[in-house]
Amino acid sequence: MPTPTPAASSMRRTLPDICFEIRNKIDAFLCEETDDDVLRKVQNQVRVSIDVIGEALRRYGLEHVSLSYNGGKDCLVLLVLIMACLPAWASSSRPSPPDFDVTTMSTPPQAPTSESAVSSNAAPTTRPLQAIYIVSPHPFAEVEDFVCSSAEQYHLDLKRYALPMRPALEAYLKDRPAVKAIFLGTRRTDPHGEFLSHFNPTDEGWPQFMRVHPVIDWHYVEIWAFIRHLGIPFCELYNRGFTSLGGVTDTRPNPALAVRGEASKFRPAYELRDDDEERLGRD
Known part of the structure; x- marks a missing residue:
């Protein structure tokens, strides 16, 4: 399947429109009846x-959270899920009685009783989601392009740092001192992910904030099932056999996806099935 390409008009759509569209897609997906075991598992993972995202928003508020974003498949899924949660969070956090909101051209109804009960008529916040992009020392041009285009598409307030992780986080929190929690697309099969939970403070000696891991228990095939079932645009490198994106000096197409008899041809990333083989293309 080719990478979906967002229409030029989608780049100019408002953040509320984007959030509502995503939420409606996810609500429809959660209501689907399917015989596909992977999709059923994805539905449970989404819930x-x-x-977890709703709990983080309730604890900290949108102005105090951020997203670690590098254009990879895991943080892309996380970004889409956060977008889906913003209408419910904004509606439930809005003071009562609500006033007419000229930024969204709608009158917010009463707050929903749960994250999953959001009405498509609720008025989401127009505050962009804050995000940090820690750039690889030798980034792929395709990754840079996708981060730029998707940040524009989803209206991210993205800060870019070409620094190692610790000084990048220190610089970011200096630039964004209100940030108290950062969403991470870490999964349990990632390095250092084995013992993480949904909420973990940073370790001693690191910049202090709450790490939030909403997709920690997702499996590789579930990430791709979600992306492809919902038609989410993704970085084109995944169509060339890359399964885990780093920099040009430490990342290559996954050998498990090599087409037999053709040394330079690889199947797309979503055809890989085993979590343990995901990082075979990383040095």
């Missing part, structure tokens, strides 16, 4: 992740 858990939405609850």
Whole structure:
């Protein structure tokens, strides 16, 4: 399947419109009846992740959270799920009685009773989601392009740092001192992910904030099932056999996806099935 390309008009759509469209897609997906075991598991994973994101928004508020974003598949899924949660969070956090909101041209109804019960008539916040992009020392041009285009598409307030992780986080929190929690697309099979939970403070000696891991228990095939079932645009490198994106000096197409008899041809990333083989293309 080729990478979906967002229409030029989608780049000019408002943040509320984008949030509502995503939320409606996810609500429809959660209501689907399917015989596909992977999709059923994805539905359960989505429900858990939405609850974690909603809890983080209730604890900290949108102005105090951020997203670690590098254009990879895991943080892309996380970004889409956060977008889906913003209408419910904004509606439930809006003072009562609500006033007419000229930024969204709608009158917010009463707050929904749960994250999953959001009405498509609720008025989401127009505050962009804050995000940090820690750039690889030798980034792929395709990754840079996708980060730029998707940040524009989803209206991210993105800060870019070409620094190692610790000084990048220190610089970011200096630039954004209100940030108290950062969403991460870490999964349990990632390095250092084995013992993480949904909420973990940073370790001693690191910049202090709450790390939030809504997709920690997702499996590789579930990430791709979600992306492809919902038609989410993704970085084109994944169509060339890359399964885990780093920089040009430490990342290559996954050998497990090599087409037999053709040394330079690889199947797309979403055809890989085993979590343990995901990082075979990383040095």
